[in-house]
Amino acid sequence: MAAEAAHHGVDLVPVVALLAAGVVAVPLFKRFGLDSVLGYLAAGLAIGPFGIGLFSDPETIISVAELGVVMFLFVIGLEMQPSRLWSLRGEILGLGVLQVATCGLLLTGVGILLGYDPAVAFVFGVGFVLTSTAIVFQVLNERGEMSTPKGQRIVSILLLEDLAIVPLLAFVAFIAPGSGEAEAGSRWVSIAIALGSIAGLVLVGRFLLNPLFRVLAQAGAREVMTAAALLVVLGSALAMQLGGLSMAMGAFLAGVLLSESTFRHQLEADIEPFRGILLGLFFLGVGMALDLGVIAQNWGLIATAVLAFMIVKAIGIYVVARLLKTSHSEALERAVIMAQGGEFAFVLYATAANVGLIDATVNAIFTSTVIVSMVLTPFAMMALKRLTPEPEQSMDGVEVAHDMRGSVLVIGFGRFGQIVSQPLLLRGEEVSIIDDDVEMIQAAAEFGFKVYYGDGTRLDILHAAGADHAKAILVCVEKPEAALRIVEHIKAEFPLATVMARAFDRGAAIELIKAGVDYQIRETLHSAFAFGRATLETLGVPDEEADELMDEVRRRDAERLEIQVVGGIYAGNQLLKGNQPTPTPLATPKRGGSAGNEEAAEAIRRAAASGEEAAPG
Incomplete structure (x- = not known):
């Protein structure tokens, strides 16, 4: 009967399994002091092809769940007014470019030492340079550090890395075997389309979105406002994707364009539930995509690559941070948080495989290396917290309580x-x-x-x-x-x-x-009573009636x-x-x-x- 119902209706088993995995794993991991990202990854591995096998195609899950990253960047964009973004131009174009270039050169060298041709080593290395936006933003969000100065510097680097995927994809196509003048011409066309997509999105966001939301707000249909919010996010992501750019960058740009809108808070509230669920789904998909077969066959190479890439990338990040006068503690924390590869590496490696630069086996090894590094990141962060002592606080002018005799x-x-x-x-x-x-x-x-x-x-x-x-x-x-x-x-x-x-x-x-x-x-009792009394006065309630009402509130509270x-x-x-x-x-x-x-x-x-x-x- 259940099988027949599943055949004629919607198969809810995968949906229930995904939700149950997240609901069970994340609180369990948090209870033991572990990161929520690690809980999602472990849950994905448990229900994926190499666990109990409820899912056989994790790539499909990841492709859908990437919308969580897209929505996350849209929410970040809503909090990033153009003036604020302009104030970060130094970090984006300075710190971001320097870190990407330095780590790219270092990791390309590591790839060559691992025995790959220079072109393949370059793809391997620069793909790993692209940090996981989902993991880092999740960490910053949980810590409440997104809007702090050090959090803003990390955001600036991540934005530059998202922008870097465009020239990197073009360069991979350029160095691919058999690329020639025809391919060069098509690349210029692709660049023109990408620039046109950005210009079109800016124009739409500038002149059409606010009037659209104003009309919808006047209609008074809440569900239509939610649908419009999703339309803006997904539509901007699609526009960037059609232009050959990052979907996440399109959503971020749409968020920035709406950051000064009077509907900003409503949009954020409408998107937030979808963002949280889909971002968790993304981490579940990454856990499912961990191919234990490939790891078992190439465990020595993958283990060496993961350790070498994470350590060298962390060193590169630390050195760049210190050269730019960042404190030791902040530089070390940034190095550990950003030492892993990210979701955009999957796109770069897939493109390299499509143009014939790498084969399917090498693509699987590269992808497994990135996924393992993502899995290890929460452990690395916990290790850093345990190994680094809390900064000593000055006790100047502070006396310890002793022999005090006050009344x-x-x-x-x-x-x-x-x-x-x-x-x-x-x-x-x-x-x-x-x-x-x-x-x-x-x-x-x-x-x-x-x-x-x-x-x-x-x-x-x-x-x-x-x-x-x-x-x-x-x-x-x-x-x-x-x-x-x-x-x-x-x-x-x-x-x-x-x-x-x-x-x-x-x-x-x-x-x-x-x-x-x-x-x-x-602690808030009297202030709340006073606030309520002042509100009654504002509404024109007579003093005697207001006093009676507040006395009744106090009596009932007692x-x-x-x-x-x-x-x-x-x-x-x-x-x-x-x-x-x-x-x-x-x-x-x-x-x-x-x-x-x-x-x-x-x-x-x-x-x-x-x-x-x-x-x-």
Whole structure:
């Protein structure tokens, strides 16, 4: 019955297998601290021809899944306004050209040493120079480094490599056996077509796309907007493909042309789900395409080529980066991230095989070399992270907490702790402050705050910071798990101290209440209440009605919290019950306050007069 249904309808087995492989493998690999790309590759190998054999033609999967790379570059283009792209021209034409040329020469030499003819070695080497855009962008995206300066430099290099595929394809056809004047003429025609495709896409993007999306937006059909977004991406990719250029470059160019459009965010939201799924599908396809038969027959050559190419390419990238005054850590990280071959190498090797420059066996060896390098990249990145020590941080001006005896101990001096400490300092209370962020401590010192270095989750640090003498201990750290651990330590070791804690969210608040904290408040509670009250005013709601509405919101919030607390109703937090104490006016600072923070109190008064913050928040 199932076979008959599959025969007359859509065969869902491959679709379900692909989705299941990704859904199972990626979370599993992430749980063990491994890269998501590695999870996709392993899943593809498991269900491919050399695994359980659910798929016999991985090339078809890759050809479809390359649309994920295309959409990824479209989204990157949306974030790359023309002015921003122009500002990167130095990196693209300088750093990019220098890295591609240097690594191309080095890897061509490695190919010759491996026994290939110079022309074949050139194809092998420059194909490997073209880094995997999919892997590198995935890494940068997961780390949140796409828009950082070092991320932008890597993006610039990748853009140059995408552009380089055009002259490389032309050169491969030129050096192919039997190429002559006829082929030379056709190459000039191809170049003219490519330039025409770019010009046509620029004109369409400049004058037609915005009016098109404006009309569609007025129609109010959301699904048509999504279809139009896909049409723009795929249409621009097709235009570049027909012009003999990279599909990904066409999508990127379309994204850049729409980057200043009022519909940019809508387009990005429509494309994002397709991009993520297809990019994962691409990595699955690469894992399936790993031909274990070819590797088994030529394992010595492939292993040597992979190691030699990755090491030499990494050295070339590092040397170029250092010559251009890049720091050692950034140069080393860039070398490891970009040491692999990429998806455009498959295109170059296939073209070389089509024109008779290499045979099918050599093409399979070259392709396997690139795929293995892509598989090894996540391992190389993990090794780099383990082997390179964290940069040492200067401890200038930072004192470790010891023998402190303030009446109030503040643990954590971020944006929350800075504000909390100000009324205490203004009143002249003896406030002791500890934090484990060296940069924050150094910055606070510039504003007159004396903050000591100390990790509040450690019991010995709490003793050194004077927790046994403090009347009140204020836990103002950002991480909820750290706040809970600190409160548990204090309640167990210093039961007489009043403990007041910052809660990250409702769940953290409940855990703190269960740990016995005397007072807790969610960090965004009051700001959210104030925001809601201001919105009611904006809508013209009378003050009396607005006050009643906000009182009701507070009451319901308190009731929900009480219901969620296990073990009885919590009655200690008056603020959440709506019984806010009347604020006491700030008194004049008394003598005898914390000697290290008297300057801070003065800084607060000056800031209050000028309307500025007393310390960076």
